[in-house]
Amino acid sequence: MTTTDASPAATTARPSLRVARERFLSGRPLPQGVPEEVVAAWRRARFFGVPHDLEESVVSPPLSGESTLLGAARPVLDRIVPALGVGGSLLVLTDERLRVLWTAGSVPGLGVCTGLSEQEVGHNSAALALRTRSRAEVHGPEHFLDRWQDVSAVSVPVLGPENGHVLGTLTVASRLCTAGPPHPQAAFAEATVAAVETELRARAGRGERALLDAYMRAARGPDRAVAALDGRNRLVSDAAQRLLTPEVLGVLERTAADARHRDVTGVVRLPEGAGCTARVTPVRLDGRTIGIVTALEPLDDPAPAAPAPRPPVTLTGSSVPWRHAVGRAAELMRSREPLLLTGERGTGKSALARELFGPDPVQVADAARDAGLDQALSAWRPDGLLLLRHAERLAQPGVAALNSLLDQHPDTRLLVTHTPGAPAGPCLQRLLDRLSARSVTLPPLRERTEDIRELLPALTPPPGARTTPADLDPGRPARARGVPVARERHRAGPCRAGPRGAPAGHRAGPPRGAAGRRPGRTGRPPAQPDGARRARGDPGGAAPPRRQQGTHGGRARDRPGHAVPQAAGVPALRRGPRPGLRRGRGDAQQLGRAEKISTRPS
Structure with a gap:
């Protein structure tokens, strides 16, 4: 936006805003044509509880130290203060939170403010410029406060040279402009902000050059391990790359951030097993600490790293997913807090739970048999171990009882197994969410x-x-x-x-006979595989079903309806009469009809 462009808030012809503001404060309907953005700003001020007759703004806590924006803007502001004149304008510099960093000049009726946020003083040009990231103007009755009704202000945001974030605002306030927008000193405000941003770019390069110079001085010499950090840039030598681990680098980054607020000169405490020592030297520019330079020294005789102890679990499995899950579960079991084991059916949740508890006696509660946990919790002792299986089958009374148990005994050594898949109710889901912070998922066999x-x-x-x-x-x-x-x-x-x-897929009992009955009930032996196929007419059989001879009153009769296949090498068995047939004249007729049916070609 150029200086000849009108402010977005002042381009629309509108009726007297003084009348509209008075009607708004008194709760009466507003006239037509009042800009919506102005009415919305007044409503925000009322929502934040800003009194329109505020005489003095709320005093904000003093800022700690000098900010980067003020350090870069002070030389520019000191040069332009004489151009403001006496009693004509007020120049205000704020940070990204609209806290006042610096003021110069004065305007009759405009007191000193410590903050320009809408939560403190209502609608103003600085808050509008911060929200729109462009030049903004607010004139007279557009302000919410009574004491700013005769003030016109223009604000321009100050953008950072690296990422374009808003670092603050520069505001020029004067008496109410009767000529309308743009503000007479809009060009002055934009030129001042441009000069401040140029100084910020120059200072940003100075800090990087200072850090580079400090690194080059420390890295002189053969194979020296040196690292320079300032929170945004990182310079690391080849020798330092061989010594730095992610844990050590994280410690140095936190030290570089703390160096801006306290003295960190000396040896930094590194994590165990780092294999080196680190001596830190602050890097200063214009009296301020901007980063650190670290000299790394390897230990003379680093102790060999002890092998990771095997988890105290004797379950078979050496794959990486299984060892990781078992190790994580063993680590979580060291503290007296509940543990949740999840996984598919058959992954060994209950077996792992028993191994984690060790030889100590464990009270086992199976939600599949006792969904309300009435039997298990009644026999449980507060200092005992509790294993809850099949948590997905818990009923609502069981979930409530378990929640009460955890509320009364938060340090209970409780281990819960859960098989995901079934939809969980709201109570059970809240319980699982509560235990999810300490949970381990066991991998299925297809992943190991x-x-x-x-x-x-x-x-x-x-x-x-x-x-x-x-x-x-x-x-x-x-x-x-x-x-x-x-x-x-x-x-x-x-x-x-x-x-x-x-x-479940392996629980097959003894094979059934050809007629569907188990052996031992009728005294007949089980059918052989080939004979079974012949009995049910399987085309893969070698011969058609043969009829077995039975005895009836000393005579052999055919019993085609209950033929039992005969395997090779097994003699035919003689049976008595079929229990379901009656003796008499009708018996021969029934047998004859059965024989005709059995001998009919298929």
Whole structure:
């Protein structure tokens, strides 16, 4: 915007704003044609609780030290103060929060202010310029305060040379301008801001040059480890790159930020295992600290890094995701606070929970069987260990009881297992959100395929254990998803050996007979695989179903309706009469019809 452009707030022809302002303050309807931005500014002032008859502004706390903007603007302002004249204009410099940094000149009826924010004094040109990032003017009755009704002001924002952020505003206030916009001293304000921004660019380059000079002086010599930092720039030598770790670099960055407020000269305390020492020297410019230069010295005999201790958990698995999850869970269990274990079904949440508790007695609460936790919490002692399984199946009374327990005993050693997937109610979701700060997600087997080789031997049941044909299927163990196996135990993670301890897909009982009944109920042996296919008419069978001979009163009769397949090498069994058939003349007719049906070509 040039100086010949009119202010956006003063381009519209409007009725007397004095009358409109009086009607606004008295609560009466406003006349037509009042600019909406002016009415909105008055409403904001009323919302902030600014009294229109304010005589003195609220005193703000004094600013600590001299700001960068004031340091760059002071030489420019000192040169232009004589041009203001006596009793003609007031020049005000504010920071990005509209706190007054510097004033010069005077205007009759305009007192000294410590802040120009809308929360303190209502609508004014400085607040408008800060919001619009451009030159803004406010004249007479556009102000909210009574004592500024005869004042015209123009404000220009001061932008930073690096990122373009608003660093503050420069305001020129004078008597009310009767000629209308633009303000007579708008060009003067813009020229002053341009000079201040030029000084800021020059000072920004000076600080970087000062930091570079300090780095070059410290880096003289063969293979010296030196780093220079100021919070925005970082200069690091090749030798320092070999010594700096992310943790050490973070400590030095925080030291550079603290150097602007306190003396940090000397040796800086680095994290354990840094392998070096750091001596800090502040970098000063114009009496102010702008950064630090750090000289790094490697330790003479750095102690070898101790290997990371293996988590005190004996569950099978050496993959990185599994070791990371187990290590994180073991670390969180060191403090007496609740822990949440989440993961898919079969990932070993309960097995890991028991391993984390160790040999201490644990009170187990299963929400799948006791959704209200009535039985578990009644037997629980405040100083005991509590394992809550299947938290996703908790009923609302159980969630309320658990929340009450955590409120009364926040240091309870509680471990909760949760399987995501089912929709959670609002009460349960709040409980999970409360425990999410200390939660560990166990990875499924598809994310730790390198553990399959270790899990397969452990999944094999011990000698003498009862197994089923499903357990002996070579493809079954691959379906166990991430089941961690406890060493020195006869169980594989949460699944114990045998048909009852197998997962849901493995709990196949003994094979059924051809007629659908289990062996032992009718005294007949189980059907063989080939015979079963022949019995149900499977085309893959080798021969059509054959009829078995039965005895009835010393005579052999065909029983095609209940034929039992005969495997190779197994003699045919003789059975008694079918219980469902009656003896008499109708028996032969029934058998004859059954024989005709069975011998009919298919």
